[in-house]
Amino acid sequence: MRYRFESELRRWEARLRDDWYFVDLPPEASAEIHEWADALPRAGFGAVKVVARVGGTSWSTSIFPSASGVYSLVVGARVRRAEGVEPGEVITAEVELV
Template sequence: MRFRFTSELRRWEARVHDDWYFVDLPPEQAAEVKEWADALPRAGFGAVKVMARVGGTSWSTSIFPTASGVYSLVIGARVRKAEGIEPGDVVEAEVELA
């Protein structure tokens, strides 16, 4: 399963001293991921392994379920720098379930 989506890059506000940035899958796509993932054993925190792509940058990672029922994709510093994206930017991303 592969999903393409756009989402605003946001900083995780739960910890003041940590710099974690995420984009969220839309609810409809998140529901499809949840249905697929519920049939498989998952890693900690309900993570689902994916191959991700933003612009020309691809990497292996996981998406994580949120309290609001969607999945979040971490956008690390390497990706943000390579693609020139900042918090508040709308990001076009792709995830493929591994």
């Protein structure tokens, strides 16, 4: 299963001392992933393993369910620098479940 979406890059406000930045998957994609999640390899916190891509940068990671029911993808500093993206920008991302 592969999902391509646009989302605003945002800082995780729960831990202001840390620099964690996320994009949220659309509700429809999140609902579909949730239906399939029990059959997929899972990491801690209900995470689902994926290969992610922003621009020309891809990496192995996990998406995490949020309290609102959508999955969130962490976009690390290496990816943000390589793609020249800043918090507040709407970026195109892709995740493929593994």
